[in-house]
Amino acid sequence: MLRRSPANSVRTPRTASFVPVIQREIERMIGTGELTSGTRINESTLALRLGISRGPVREACRALEQIGLLRSELNRGFFVREVSTKEALDLYDIRAGLFGTAGRLAAAIVTTVQLRDLEELIARMDAAIEAPDIATFYQLNNEFHRHVVVASDNAKLIELYPLLEAELHLFRRRGLVLPGSMRTSNDEHKAILDALRQSDGTGAARLLERHILAGKARFLRTLEDDSATEGRPGPLDPRNTRSKDRPSNDR
Amino acid sequence: MLRRSPANSVRTPRTASFVPVIQREIERMIGTGELTSGTRINESTLALRLGISRGPVREACRALEQIGLLRSELNRGFFVREVSTKEALDLYDIRAGLFGTAGRLAAAIVTTVQLRDLEELIARMDAAIEAPDIATFYQLNNEFHRHVVVASDNAKLIELYPLLEAELHLFRRRGLVLPGSMRTSNDEHKAILDALRQSDGTGAARLLERHILAGKARFLRTLEDDSATEGRPGPLDPRNTRSKDRPSNDR
DNA sequence: TTTCTGAAAAGTGTTGACAGTTGTCGGTTC
DNA sequence: GAACCGACAACTGTCAACACTTTTCAGAAA
Numbered sequence: 001m002l003r004r005s006p007a008n009s010v011r012t013p014r015t016a017s018f019v020p021v022i023q024r025e026i027e028r029m030i031g032t033g034e035l036t037s038g039t040r041i042n043e044s045t046l047a048l049r050l051g052i053s054r055g056p057v058r059e060a061c062r063a064l065e066q067i068g069l070l071r072s073e074l075n076r077g078f079f080v081r082e083v084s085t086k087e088a089l090d091l092y093d094i095r096a097g098l099f100g101t102a103g104r105l106a107a108a109i110v111t112t113v114q115l116r117d118l119e120e121l122i123a124r125m126d127a128a129i130e131a132p133d134i135a136t137f138y139q140l141n142n143e144f145h146r147h148v149v150v151a152s153d154n155a156k157l158i159e160l161y162p163l164l165e166a167e168l169h170l171f172r173r174r175g176l177v178l179p180g181s182m183r184t185s186n187d188e189h190k191a192i193l194d195a196l197r198q199s200d201g202t203g204a205a206r207l208l209e210r211h212i213l214a215g216k217a218r219f220l221r222t223l224e225d226d227s228a229t230e231g232r233p234g235p236l237d238p239r240n241t242r243s244k245d246r247p248s249n250d251r
Numbered sequence: 252m253l254r255r256s257p258a259n260s261v262r263t264p265r266t267a268s269f270v271p272v273i274q275r276e277i278e279r280m281i282g283t284g285e286l287t288s289g290t291r292i293n294e295s296t297l298a299l300r301l302g303i304s305r306g307p308v309r310e311a312c313r314a315l316e317q318i319g320l321l322r323s324e325l326n327r328g329f330f331v332r333e334v335s336t337k338e339a340l341d342l343y344d345i346r347a348g349l350f351g352t353a354g355r356l357a358a359a360i361v362t363t364v365q366l367r368d369l370e371e372l373i374a375r376m377d378a379a380i381e382a383p384d385i386a387t388f389y390q391l392n393n394e395f396h397r398h399v400v401v402a403s404d405n406a407k408l409i410e411l412y413p414l415l416e417a418e419l420h421l422f423r424r425r426g427l428v429l430p431g432s433m434r435t436s437n438d439e440h441k442a443i444l445d446a447l448r449q450s451d452g453t454g455a456a457r458l459l460e461r462h463i464l465a466g467k468a469r470f471l472r473t474l475e476d477d478s479a480t481e482g483r484p485g486p487l488d489p490r491n492t493r494s495k496d497r498p499s500n501d502r
Numbered sequence: 503t504t505t506c507t508g509a510a511a512a513g514t515g516t517t518g519a520c521a522g523t524t525g526t527c528g529g530t531t532c
Numbered sequence: 533g534a535a536c537c538g539a540c541a542a543c544t545g546t547c548a549a550c551a552c553t554t555t556t557c558a559g560a561a562a
Contacts, residue, residue: 014515014552017325019313044543053517055306058545062270062310066317068407074268075523077544090405093356094349101348154341156319156415164407265522265545295513304547309515326553328514 018052022060025050027166030069030080037170041070041078068167083170085223091168092216096209098161099145103192103204106151110196114151118144118193125186137182144189148208151196181218188214269303273311276301278417281320281331288421292321292329319418334421336474342419343467347460349412350396354443354455357402361447365402369395369444376437388433395440399459402447432469439465 026046029035041061047054061078064070070078083091106114121144128137142165149161188211195204277297280286292312298305312329315321321329334342357365372395379388393416400412439462446455 014326017323017515019515042543054544055309055516058306059310059313063313063317066314072268075265075544076525087406090407093352093405094408094411097348097352097355098345101344104348105344154344155338156341156418157345160345167407268545270545291513293513305514306546326514 018050018056019059019063022046022050022052022057023063026060026064027069031166031169035080037080037082037172039080040076041080043077067163069170081167081170083167085171088168088171088219089216091164092212092219095161095164095168096212096216098157098164099148099212100205100209102149102152102154102157102161103196103208104201105154105157106148107196107199107201107204109153110151110199114147115193115197118147118189118196121147122186122189122193125182125189129182129186132182134182141185148192148196185211185214269301269307270310270314273297273301273303273308274314277311277315278320282417282420286331288331288333288423290331291327292331294328318414320421332418332421334418336422339419339422339470340467342415343463343470346412346415346419347463347467349408349415350399350463351456351460353400353403353405353408353412354447354459355452356405356408357399358447358450358452358455360404361402361450365398366444366448369398369440369447372398373437373440373444376433376440380433380437383433385433392436399443399447436462436465 026035026041035041043054043057043061047057050057061070061072065072065078069081071081072078121140125137125140125144128134128140146162149158152158188207192204192207192211195207277286277292286292294305294308294312298308301308312321312323316323316329320332322332323329372391376388376391376395379385379391397413400409403409439458443455443458443462446458
């Protein structure tokens with residue numbers, strides 16, 4: 001099946017495309033903060049670093065533009081997107097709706113195994129609160145959310161929800177979880193689990209929606225606190241940090 | 252600013268990228284049925300037809316893959332996506348959730364002008380029902396939905412919702428609106444308008460959600476009818492028409 | 503006739519190069 | 533000294549060509 005040079009098959013036994021690999025890599029770099037909001041993607045440099053040419057890099061960027069992690073400017077290339085306060089708040093609303101939907105669907109079909117998993121995650125979050133270990137709590141919290149979405153058994157939802165979360169993370173990085181809120185947050189988790197256990201779809205939906213909206217409220221509070229300490233710009237100022245506002249590309 | 256040959260500036264005064272243009276073009280071809288589910292996109296042919304090279308075409312395809320209109324197979328290129336019955340039903344659930352969210356948000360901020368627009372659309376739909384003019388009703392119905400989403404003033408939602416609708420249209424084309432359902436559908440519109448008028452967010456959300464889920468129920472009925480007349484394959488068979496099942500690409 | 507085979511044709515994945523645009527950084531003018 | 537100017541460097545958008553894979557199809561074998 002592999003025609004020539006069975007030994008040095010380092011290059012081009014074309015078993016995979018570069019594009020998804022690059023896409024993940026850029027996602028990773030954004031996730032770790034290696035690439036921060038607003039910075040430009042230098043295609044040539046990135047291609048060189050990955051040992052490939054610009055074509056696949058551009059394709060990956062085009063894909064990432066579509067899911068909202070990058071934006072493009074004509075003749076200036078791709079930039080890591082900046083998410084304004086307004087957009088971040090909008091994302092909370094969408095997530096609330098989708099998360100509620102996930103819960104409604106999940107309540108009808110959730111398995112006992114999945115319920116046990118959720119219960120265990122809640123217990124571990126309690127432990128993290130006692131420690132206290134914010135990083136672990138944050139991670140477990142994400143895991144809990146992911147589990148609920150997966151339990152909905154809605155493939156599109158399972159695909160969509162993390163994309164929205166990733167986009168939200170583009171908002172200037174800050175401690176998203178207030179230490180004081182962990183306990184109440186986990187109490188909400190418990191109520192959610194109860195609703196799911198009782199196959200109470202509308203109840204679960206309502207609780208999950210409120211859970212996210214509570215997150216939105218906390219988010220808003222941190223914004224207000226910041227603007228209070230930082231000074232001038234109003235608490236809900238939709239403007240962002242960029243100095244140079246060019247008209248963004250279409251779509 | 253334009254350096255050479257001011258007359259025949261047919262080529263390359265680079266004021267726009269080809270990619271969005273091609274993307275729209277492919278979307279259009281899918282929308283009109285010129286490209287049907289499952290067919291392969293021939294990059295070379297398409298590029299030739301548009302008078303450009305394959306690079307931008309590939310970028311556009313990559314973008315369309317990300318929003319769910321195309322899928323890719325290694326060394327075989329891009330295909331117009333096929334949406335299975337399960338996926339179509341999943342999409343209805345997501346749309347229901349998002350549409351409800353849109354309504355909840357819109358109820359709080361909808362303007363009198365927007366309310367009047369919605370009212371007018373409802374009136375025109377009534378007229379279309381009387382005619383009866385199914386095509387016009389279908390179009391006005393879409394317009395109504397779009398208006399509600401726009402009234403939410405949530406940019407991401409406004410971007411997302413039509414994408415889901417487009418994806419749903421990839422399900423093997425069929426008359427999505429049953430003639431008999433137009434009247435009840437428009438009655439639902441009227442109830443929705445009332446809720447919005449009264450700034451009743453939760454009411455609007457519930458009604459909008461049910462409105463979409465009613466569409467899902469009708470969709471299910473048409474499926475059952477079809478399978479009854481067509482013969483063997485079960486009403487909820489998730490399998491699709493493809494003969495050759497290869498492992499699809501990741502993501 | 504039907505089934506295999508293998509070579510040519512067709513088409514994708516990637517590359518390197520070119521044309522055009524944007525940004526930089528001296529020097530020049532006011 | 534600050535604002536302008538123009539050449540140069542850096543970079544994007546696009547193209548044409550190459551390497552490899554998949555598909556097709558005529559001819560051989562059963």
